[in-house]
Every structure is written in C-alpha cells, then in structure tokens.
Amino acid sequence: MSVVDQTTRARAAPHAEIIANRVDPPPEGWVGWVRTVDHKRIGILYLTTAFAFMMLGGVEALLMRTQLAEPDNTLLTPQIYNQVLTMHGTTMVFLVVMPIWAGFANYFVPLQIGARDMAFPRLNALSYWLYLAGGIVFYAAVFFAPPEAGWTSYTPLSTGPYIPGNGTDAWIFLIHLTGLSSILGALNITVTIANMRARGMGWSRLPLFCWSLLAQAFMILLTLPVIAGTVTLMLTDRHFGTCFFSPSCGGSALLYQHLFWFFGHPEVYIMILPAFGVISEVLPVFARKPIFGYKAIAASSIGIAFLSTLVWAHHMFATPLTTVVLAFFMLSSMAIAVPTGVKILNWIATLFRGSISARTPLYFAAGFLVLFTLGGITGVMLAIFPIDRQVTDTYFVVAHFHFVLVAGAVSGVMAALYYWFPKMTGRMLSEGAGKVSFWLQFVGFLATFLIQHSLGLSGMPRRIYTYRADTGWGVDNLISTVGAFILAAGVIITILNVLWSLRRGPAAGPDPWKANTLEWFTPSPPPPHNFDVIPRVRSVEPLRDIRHRIASETRSDGTA
C-alpha cells in the first residue's frame, strides 16, 4: 500500500494492444446467439438453458412431493411416478447442475485468468449445442414413453423386458450427448487454464474458482468416458443381443453398478467442487480479507478429486461384497472428510477478524457452510457400512444427497449468480429480494429435507410412489411437502429478481464488490474481446493490487 515499486508505477499507464486485425461486430438478434463462439455468450446460453431445465426439474420435484403429502394418495399412478422421479434426477444432474457450472466456467475462467476467450472457441460452441441436443432428445421422450428406471437405471430393470417402450434409450442418448459435451468442455477448460493465463499468473496465483474447475475437469475426463461406454454396453444389451449385464445369459447385474458408480460418485464432486470454488471467491471479497490458506484450499480440491475415484462401492454396501472390500471403501470414503473438513475450517477462518459486508452472495455462502457441513457429516455416517445398510435407499439418503447437491451445489449457484450477475449484465440484483429469497430457500430447504432423515430412519424407502397410513409417515411427509413449496417460492423470487433487475437494476460499474480477481477489471458487461490491456499479475488478488496502486497514485498526484 505504502511502498509502490517505481518501475511498476512507470509501467502502469496503459498502452493500447491491438490483437485482432479485423473485428466483425457480432451479428444482431438471435442469429448472433446461434452463431456465437464468444465464451461469454456461450456461458449465458448455458445458464439460461440450465435455469429453464431447473424449472422443469423443480416442477417434477413438486409433483412427487405433492403425491407423497398424504398416505395412499392417487394423484400419480405408479408408472407416472417412476417416470417423474427418473426425469427429476436425470434433469437436475445432467441438464441443470453440470451445465450451470459449465456456464459460469465459460463466462468467468477466461476473464479470471486474463484471456480473451477460451482456447477452442468453436469447440466451446459445440459443447453447448451437444448439451442442448441431449436435453431435447431426453425431453422428447415425454411425448412417447419416458424412462422409468431412475437416474441410476440399474440393470436388469433397464435392460430386461420389464419396462415397455424405449424411454431408457432416450436416457442413454442423453448420457452420450451431455457426456460428450462435458468431456469437450473439460478439455477446453484445462487447456485454457494451462496455456492462457495472464503474464505473472503462476499456478500459485490462479483464482481458486479456476483451481476447483481444474480438479473438476480431471474428474470429468476420467469418469465421463466410463459412463458413456457403460451405457453403450446397455444399449447393445437392449437392442443387439449382447449380454454384458443380464444374468440370464452369463452377464453380471453387479458389473453395471460398479461401472455406474465409478462415474456416479466423482459426479457428486463434479457438481459440488465448482461450488467450493465460488465460496472460496465470495468469502474473501465480502470479508475484505485474503482467503485463509490458499494452498490448502487448492490442494484439497485436488485431493478430493483424487479420492473421489476410490470410493464408488460405498453406494453398493448392501450388495454381496466381501468384508475386505467393504472395509476399504468405508475407510476411503471417510478419508474424503479430511480435505473437505479442511476447506470448511479454512473458509470459517477467512471470516474471522475480517470486516464482513453482509450482502446477498455472503448470505448464500454462509447458508452453504451450515447446510453443506450437515450433508458432509451425514456422508461420513453413511460411509460406515453397518449404518449405511440401515439407511441406504431410504429417505435418509435422499436427505443426505439433497443437503450436498441442493444446499451445497445450488447454494453455490445462488452465491455465484448474485456475485457475478452485475458483471454479466452491468446491473445489480435487488438486495432485498435476494435476502428474502435466501431465507425462503434456507427455511424451505430445512423443512423439506431435515425431516426426511427421520423418515428414512423409521423405514421409509426412497422411490416409492405411496405408503400406507399405518406406517405413520404421513405427518413428516406433509411437513416435507410444505417445505418444498417454500423452497420453490424462494427460487422463483430469485428468478423474478433476475428478470426485473435485467431492465431496472441499478448500474453496477466495473467493480461493485471491490473484488480481487481480474474479471472485475473489465467493464460490466465485458466487451467481446474482454480486455483492452491485460494487466500483469503479481499476487492472488491482482485487482486489489491495482486498486491499491491507483489509490496511492491518486494520493501522490494530489499531494504533488
């Protein structure tokens, strides 16, 4: 602050850098959006499409909660219920959470590292259109026969003659298309971060959001090809007479479960790690204090990504496995709690002795810390396999993974939205509506899912379309359903806030939060080429350095 390197100051005056020989203005209207290869427009395409699918997935959730609100309800038939639950799970995983992170990653990775676009802009556009194609193929099945084997599509239920219609094939093609989209996106992110960082941005100055996306890309590249291959085997089992998964002709139903969860568990971290990255960006900005233990947080992301590939069979503790295997997967699953716990403690330490500005992104980050911690702790309980066998495949597990994926991933999404919306649109979101939305989501979430732990402990399996009155599950289910509607109201307020603020929100300016990273160096919204001048990076907080330099220079200019 006080001492500024003289040579730095001399070099601070910006020189115009013209990179492109010829810059076409982007085409106007929807043609511009369809033809775009600009990472920011592709990011917005991802985000709007994913939020539209989130509405569909949310309606499906509310349909299920309404059906379960009272015993022996007949709103949905068993067939429709299974279809809705399959659509809900698949939509939220492949069409909402993953693409929302792809959207934020697209928009903010080049800006945070001081690049003018992704490494492969056309491939980037292809990733988006593959994702949209996957969503359309999957939802087209609604008009024919939607899949009904759950988002896990266990064999033999999904391969044998047990479900009429070809809905499962729509599910398979969704995995192929969105999987390819994610693999290409992960390659693009990895290459971009590896090669296009601004001068001076060594690995130890990379923003933590980018670190979390690198770890995520590693998991995507390792596990998405496995699930793509697995569902291809399922496709040939279904239509071309092969026998990988059918016990009736020598295949193994358990093999499918191993292959699925080898993808399925890292998938959880694929969905949650970018949220970790967002929390690591938001907390230091609103606590006005550097992140506590930058290296520990970056390293724990890598540690989680590595361990996540070694824990898959904890989803299979009730299947026939030998005790040695069970014990291995119990210990490896427990081990993940260490890097995760380190992150949580570092985040809380970041708040200590800060000067906390209680804006909406911080609310969602704090909510994330409370609820995700609870979800992480029930995860450790589930790792203990004798306990897991009592609570797996019940509402306890439903509660656990919604704490991780709704309270975790979606809180991260909300924090990211409120934090970055001013950059993307040039306008602020309403703080008042944001806080109302936060409290409705927080209270609604707890009402929906906390009680579900008890439902599971008292014996209610997941994925049942109804239950009898004499089970005594009616009251808890009614509370859960009421909570789901409160949660939905909270999400709707955020969406209305976005629509209203797009036109009426106060102007944001380039750096409304006094943030640390380079995306805030650009105007809001950033121009197509992002940066006129790419600043030289000298710490983890390049923008803070720039602010300090400007402050000291204007001060010295004033006194001179």
Add this chain to the structure above:
Amino acid sequence: MAIVAGCTVLLFTEMTAEKAWAGALLPERGGSSNADRVASLYAVVLVLAALVFFGVVVALVYALRRYGERRSPVAAQIRGNHRLEIGWTAAASGLIVVLAVVSLTKLHTIDHPDPAAASPAAIHAGVVPAGAGQPLHIDVVGRQYIWKYRYPGGAYSYEEMVAPVGVTVELDITSRDVAHSWWIPKLGGKFDAIPGYVNHTWFRLERPGVYRGQCAELCGRNHADMLAQVRGVSPAEYVAWLAKQKQSIQTADAEALTPPVPAGSR
C-alpha cells in the same frame, strides 16, 4: 463448555437407553441384536457428528456477528497459519481414525451370525440340533413384486416369513428377475437381492411378534407394494406351522396335477 458437555452426556445416555428415539433420531431396533448394535453404533457416531456440526455452526455464527463491518471496520490481512492448519488437519484425521476404529470393533457382532446355541425350547422342538453355531437356513427369493421364502424340508411361503424365536436364522437372498432389496428395519440392515448372486444376512428373534418391512430397491412400477414381514413364533408353533404349510402345499400340488381342477393360487 460444561453445559455443552453435560448436554452431550445427557443426550448420549438418553439415546442409548430410550427406545422412543428409534425411528426419529436413531435407526429402528428391538427385533434382533444386530439391529440393536447398529442403533447403538449410530448413537455414538451421531453424538460425535452433532459436536462437530454445532462446533462449526457456533464458530460461523460468532464470526458473522463479531466481525461484521460495523463492529470490525478494519480486516486483519492474514493469509494463513501453518501450525493451525496442520493442527486441524491432524485433528480431523484423528477423529476419522477414531470413528473407523469404533466402527471396525463393532463390526464382528453385527456382521457375523450370533453363534450362540438355540434356546432349549427350539432344540426340544427339533428346529435345529443342539450346540453352538447351528443356525436355521431360510432362502429368500425376490421377484416382481413379492418375496418367496423357502424353509428346510421343502415348505415355502410368500410375503410373510414365519420364524422361530430364540434361534439364529441365516438368510440366503437372491432374485429371479430384477434387483430387489431385503429389509426389515427392526431386524438389521438391507441386503440386496441381485439375480445371479446370493447375499447373506441373519437375525435372531428374542420376542414373538410381527416385524414389517418392504423392498428397498426400485424394482418396477409396483415397487412400493412389495411388502415383507417376519412373524416370530415359539419353536413349537413354528414346527407345527411348517408341517401344516407342507401339507397344504402337497394338497395344492396334487390338485394342480389333477386335470379338471384349476391350478392353486399363485
């Protein structure tokens, strides 16, 4: 601090002692010793988990209130503290090791069938031979959407299993079509019935009574209607029921083989 510790001890003793918590804060218990042991292991883990959770929440709420921008206008520029970070990484690892050791020591009595000899009444009734490690074997076969149980000697039943009190019962679980999951909460954890594989679990009833459960793995449209129950009866009643069941099966089979009479139910 003393209050927190006091509450914890109170909560702990309360939970391990009171059956009322089963199904709300703890897993179901009270049918077989393996379910009871899972519930008490769960209680230990739950207390540790609650301490960690409330520790995190208290620290977070304190930080948010104490270091708000009004009360704390200037932020300390701290980038980390190696000793603190190494300390809490070690503490987290230590807690995980404690949990793992506690779980592994409790494992044997949960996973392995109770080797105790059957009650004198069961041996007298001829359910199993005298001596330790003499369980009764019952096969459990799942199919859409009903459970079938095969008893020694050829008798079988559907949906309701009849089992003698005071005898260790070992179950061999499989499926004829899709994956199902066998679960009677009061008698222990779930064991998946997967075609092509045989899964094993056990229980030992101490009291007569009806223990309910249902299929716990999505197995098709009527998954929710695939119910199961175990009826615990005295060994003498069990032997009598088995003979009667065998008799009625033989009668039904004979009728089925006689051309004009339609096949027996199911």
